[in-house]
Amino acid sequence: MAKFFYRMQNILDIKLKLEEQAKQEYADAQYRYQQEVDKLEGLKKRRLDYLEEMRGAASDSLNVLELDRLNDAIFVMDDRIRIQKDQVFHALAEVERAREKLNESMQERKTYEKLKEHQFENFLQELNAEEMKEIDQLVSYKYNSNEEGE
DSSP states (O other): OOOOOOTTHHHHHHHHHHHHHHHHHHHHHHHHHHHHHHHHHHHHHHHHHHHHHHHHHHHHOOOHHHHHHHHHHHHHHHHHHHHHHHHHHHHHHHHHHHHHHHHHHHHHHHHHHHHHHHHHHHHHHHHHHHHHHHHHHHHHHHHHHHHHHO
């Protein structure tokens, strides 16, 4: 029996490797995005802590230096939060780029797998046609042999 050989198997293998790399890049981008979101949440929490500390300091006694320090800390946190929001936005954009690259590589792999399936189906049809031809020849030979023997 003939053996099936896919001419573009090496290309399919490369596409599989590229897809795996794209999956890893997507996972890394998602991880970095989550890290940036966590940093942002931490900064927001610190800002809220400063606000509560400022409220407490304002209600206890009027220590102007302490209130000024806390107010400055809140402004610094606002700046850090703004910068971190930009980082989150960039990380999200990177996740989207990685997702698009992954979708593209998956689509290319599926295309080559479909080609392989079609080529295999053609191979099976050709193999079946050869077998039918051999059977026809065998039947024809036996029929002719029986007629000559009579």
